[in-house]
Amino acid sequence: MSKVFFVTGAGRGLGADIARHALQAGHRVVATGRRPGRVVEALGGEQDNLLVTALDITDPATARAAVEAAVERFGRIDVLVNNAANFYAGYFEELSEDQMRAQIETNLFGPMNVTRAVLPVMREQRSGHVITISSLAGQVGGEFTAAYATSKFGVEGFMESLRHEVEPFGIRTTIVEPGFFRTELLVDASTTYAELSVEDYAERTAATKKAWESMNGQQAGDPAKLADALLEVAALDEPPLRFIAGDDCLAAVEAKAKELLAQVEASRELGSGLAHADAA
Template structure:
């Protein structure tokens, strides 16, 4: 018989977070579901009074994050799966972002996940088990016009997460970065948009033409099904791609980078020649 697990899921009130929460509860697991607005979770709370703990949380508030994780641990007695799902998306050319807009993008996507990981690690370390799942993005594979700040926040998330994965492994704690493609959530409809500069009108028109060709996003439940397979695996990967689009893009981007590195190999190798430290030279 499978042992029920305890989840801590951020951004649990909508989109992928809601799908993850429902999938976990439906199979008999317990969930500490946190979000800035939790009204949509009340119905679930009625259906799963013993398995669902709902908390209001803004992940950009470090003290509040630590309090919420502590409350979840005290309520359920342990934490098994920590899902950093809360995230926002900002759209705009790099030149167009104000300082406040740029910082806001990182506050949620990077610092929010950092605070949750820091708050959860002491409990996971002590029990010498657990799985941290960082919801990254197709934007972490490469940046595109208007997605620069969003991609930068996801690149930062993955850089931090690679180090955390190695640091946590000695305590039996696993970490996976999930890179989803397109899903029918409100990420796009709720995204912040920088004030457009007229100099980029031509590029924007070209992008709009490309986007007009359309894309078929998927139902969040498919991501939730993949999530269950991931957390049930005894040997989960460091990264997991979700969707054919992101899968193909990952290979395409990697191939392009390898070809470029190979073309510039001579220059790269010529730029390195080990010598003694300056203070040791005669």
């Protein structure tokens, strides 16, 4: 059945793949980006089932305008794909306060802005599916990713909580946790490195930055295959709360789950029996 997809960050990378594959599958697509011309170029020009419109996810006004344009053109929005994101890489002490705030503004408040604009449409329909692209970094924190992981952990909490609020209206939510895919996240337009320098980190910063740069274009995951998998998730009557994508991410999340269970057991003796006597 044809659906209306609303995709952010559709000018390149995974967003372009999702929009392109949705069009090929016969869906109608609202493809958004800060530079609409780049979106048109990425998707092969204007098409009857395609609406390209400007959207800066950090600007709530443009989110509302894009949603209004989508409803005017197609009458509804069935699937929101919160895809647009960027990456501030570096050790926490070398990331400036402004960089940390900018990371969260884009990767957390950005999806919130777009979701807030779309939800009234879905509530009126009493149906819809909000898919938000998180990351392996939304489950497992790591060296050099303090800013990015903070934003993605936030996205996971937002979506997991939103699920309970919107399910009564027939709206489903899915958090997508990809591992390392060749999505252009590591290109210069998407990655910003720490602007401060702390001598204690200097040697590790140089080596780690070089490793991240060398990884660009060499990631194992195929974003075209991920786009197809996401279309299958969007077609499910009961989509999962989380979709873990990529062999590397499946293994890492499984290990994290085991680690959490081990920490529960390690905490049981000291962590239990802490209630007030009248609450026991």
